[in-house]
Amino acid sequence: xxxxxxxxxxxxxxxxSHGTTALSKMLHxxxxxxxxxxxxxxxxxxxxxxxxxxxxxxxxVYVRMTGDAxxxxxxxxxxxxxxxxxxxxxxxxxxxxxxxxxxxxxxxxNILITSYINALSALTNLTLYPxxxxxxxxxxxxxxxxxxxxxxxxxxxxxxxTIFTTPNKIELSGRIIFLPTEAGFAKxxxxxxxxxx
Amino acid sequence: MQEVFxxxxxxxxxxxxxxLTTVGLGSCVGVTLHDPVAKVGAMxxxxxxxxxxxxxxxxxxxxxxxxxxxxxxxxxxxxGARQERLxxxxxxxxxxxxxxxxxxxxxxxxxxxxxxxxLNLFKIPIIGKDVAGNHGRKMRLFIESGIVVVTTAGQESIxx
Numbered sequence: 171x172x173x174x175x176x177x178x179x180x181x182x183x184x185x186x187s188h189g190t191t192a193l194s195k196m197l198h199x200x201x202x203x204x205x206x207x208x209x210x211x212x213x214x215x216x217x218x219x220x221x222x223x224x225x226x227x228x229x230x231v232y233v234r235m236t237g238d239a240x241x242x243x244x245x246x247x248x249x250x251x252x253x254x255x256x257x258x259x260x261x262x263x264x265x266x267x268x269x270x271x272x273x274x275x276x277x278x279x280n281i282l283i284t285s286y287i288n289a290l291s292a293l294t295n296l297t298l299y300p301x302x303x304x305x306x307x308x309x310x311x312x313x314x315x316x317x318x319x320x321x322x323x324x325x326x327x328x329x330x331x332t333i334f335t336t337p338n339k340i341e342l343s344g345r346i347i348f349l350p351t352e353a354g355f356a357k358x359x360x361x362x363x364x365x366x367x
Numbered sequence: 368m369q370e371v372f373x374x375x376x377x378x379x380x381x382x383x384x385x386x387l388t389t390v391g392l393g394s395c396v397g398v399t400l401h402d403p404v405a406k407v408g409a410m411x412x413x414x415x416x417x418x419x420x421x422x423x424x425x426x427x428x429x430x431x432x433x434x435x436x437x438x439x440x441x442x443x444x445x446x447g448a449r450q451e452r453l454x455x456x457x458x459x460x461x462x463x464x465x466x467x468x469x470x471x472x473x474x475x476x477x478x479x480x481x482x483x484x485x486l487n488l489f490k491i492p493i494i495g496k497d498v499a500g501n502h503g504r505k506m507r508l509f510i511e512s513g514i515v516v517v518t519t520a521g522q523e524s525i526x527x
Contacts, residue, residue, distance in 0.1 A: 215427070218374030223390045225505065227520055232464045304464040309520050311391020312503020315375060316463040319394045319414060319474050324423040 175209045177364060178330050182207030184293060185286035186332035186346045192285040196278060197258055202342075205333040213326055221314045228252070229267065230313040231279025233303045234320075235287055238296035239354035242321045243286065245279040246313065247344035254341050267307060276305040286346065294361045321349055328355055373397075373410045376430035378439055380409040380446045387508040392459030394475035396432070396482050396498070397506040399456045400439055400491065401513040402448035408510040409443040411435045415474070416481035432478060436485035455486050456495040456515045456527055458506040465501070475499065495527030 183204070190202045212220055229252035235241040247255065249267075256271030257263060259278060264271060280303040291298045306313055318327070330348040350358065369385035375395060379387055387410040389397045400409045411429045418431035428438035444450060460479035472480075479498050486493055497504065497517045505518040518524040 214376060214430070215374075218377070221375070221391070223372050223388075225390060225520075230463075306463040306501070307520075308393070308463060308503040309391045309505070312393035312461070313391075313463060314393075315391055315395050316393035316461075316475075316503075318375075319478075320464075322415060324419070325425060 174359075175211070177359070177362075178209035178328065179207045181290065181293075181358070182209060182330040182332045182346075182348060185289045185348060186334070188289035189282040189286040189346055190334050193278060193282050196281070200258070200336060200338065202334045202336055205335065207330060207332040209328070209330045211326060211328050214323060217318065217323070217327065221311045224310060226310045227307065228310045228313055229272075229275055229305060229307050230317075231276055231283065231303055231305045232317060233280065233283045233287075234301040235298055235354070236301065237298040239294070239298060239350065239357040241348060241350035241354045242317055243283045243300075243349070244313075244317055244347040245282055245344060246310075246347060247275075249307070250341050251343050252307070255344075272305055272307070276303055279303060279305065282346065286348065290358070294358055296357065296361060317347075317349070321351065324352075328352075373412045375412050375414050376427040378409065378411045378427075378429040378435065378442055380407065380442050381510045382407050382446050383510065385510050387510070388505070390505050392504045392506060393461055393463050394459070394473065394478060396457060396459040396475075396478045397504075398435070398439060398482055398486075399506070399508040399515055400443050400448070400453045401456075401508065401510075402443065402452045403454075403513050404452055405447045405449065406510060407443050407446045407448035408508050408513065409439050409446075409448075410506075410508055411439045413478055413482060416477045432481035432485055436482065436489065440489055440491070450489070450491075453491050454494045454513070455491050456508075457482060457493060458497045458504050458515070458517045458527070460498045461500050461502055461504070463501055463503065497525060497527050
């Protein structure tokens, strides 16, 4: 179990560092710091507590991963960070997310997630495809729940979460989520010679 | 006043007074039953339409519409409600990400359809609903009055 979680953390680390490098380039070199990825295996009832009862507004970009291994990926930012990032991308100074800001975030989320998937693909030699991305601005719980419903979670879910922040004095943090399907996770473990999991 | 939160897949029942709340309904559907005479209220937070005993054998009854509605009714009755007096209200079943829909009917829409079908089966009238669309919702049932308040981020709350 611990070995499995270690392995998942490592996957998260490799995927997310490729993703944030791509993001950093788009931000003209703004440095992004990755917090050590967390890998968790949660039961369905634990997920309720994990999602929480808070009504925090977030921006979420969602991409479905298909191909040799399937999964679900999301880039989730607290609303203030979403506004900051949108302003950085559009050279704007808005206090709310505009339509242009939203499409900039969608694009950046797409690039970040696609880089993550490419890193996984290079690591495993598996053919992995990202779906068309989409963005939603809503209560955090509603965004999470929609992703979990779409993943049709049964009894247990494996979740790899990487948090990033910036060392500079701006409000910018977010999460990159990778939720492999059971079969998708088994496939990745198998090609990396980790069948004992 | 007592406020009880209803997480994904859960069913909760209150009697006399209090509030049943579910936060952040996305494609899930919140279903409430209320008996105005006995002042019994029940809420389920339905995750998917159809139970999958082979893949998810130990699921909470409230997780799937086809098991949630019968369980919701019997739990309300156990607290003193009468089936012929029960009325239902629904919220949720949205489609936050357009790219989630793999066929013509989004999962949110499938959830709404399954819940309505079950309620019809038990002849429970649906007297209020705020469903579908592309935004998340918070749903609160006030046990004493049977009023359901639905809140959407950045908008005025509505009563159904």
